[in-house]
Amino acid sequence: MKTELSGGGAVTADHRDLKESGQQKGYVVLTAEERAKGFVRPIRRSYVHVGMSAAKHPLRDLTEAETERYAKFGYVKFEAYPESELPVTGKFWTQAELDTVGKGRGAATTMSQDIAETYARDPSFYDGTFCVGCRKHLPLDQFVWDGTAEQVGS
Numbered sequence: 001m002k003t004e005l006s007g008g009g010a011v012t013a014d015h016r017d018l019k020e021s022g023q024q025k026g027y028v029v030l031t032a033e034e035r036a037k038g039f040v041r042p043i044r045r046s047y048v049h050v051g052m053s054a055a056k057h058p059l060r061d062l063t064e065a066e067t068e069r070y071a072k073f074g075y076v077k078f079e080a081y082p083e084s085e086l087p088v089t090g091k092f093w094t095q096a097e098l099d100t101v102g103k104g105r106g107a108a109t110t111m112s113q114d115i116a117e118t119y120a121r122d123p124s125f126y127d128g129t130f131c132v133g134c135r136k137h138l139p140l141d142q143f144v145w146d147g148t149a150e151q152v153g154s
């Protein structure tokens, strides 16, 4: 077994259930044995929520068809990119993403040593993380390591 829960113990089926604080019941980490194989990044304990960069192109409302297809993902606006950016045609935005735009430096979150070491051993291990300011989990591209401009998880 290469993974366990932070603090020790086997990974449970319900570890992603949320507590009152917005945090999960448990977080998966690489086992101590796995982490001891060597770090490819420095061990960093804190990251800062810097939010999304603002849309570069005008936002429009979703069409009826898009709403039907994408409402379950929380998308509320579409940013249409100009032809010069093909093959990318645009980006769907959630309200949560729009709310973070332009917030600048946000809350700093500090995590346990075993999670920090898991990032240092395998930077792409996680695809999202908890923000103590927002009290929810968000994509890693909204966070930088404290004191750096380096995105968490890269």
Ligand SMILES: [Zn+2]
Residues within 6 Å of the ligand: 049, 106, 107, 131, 132, 133, 134, 135
């Ligand atoms: Zn936040």
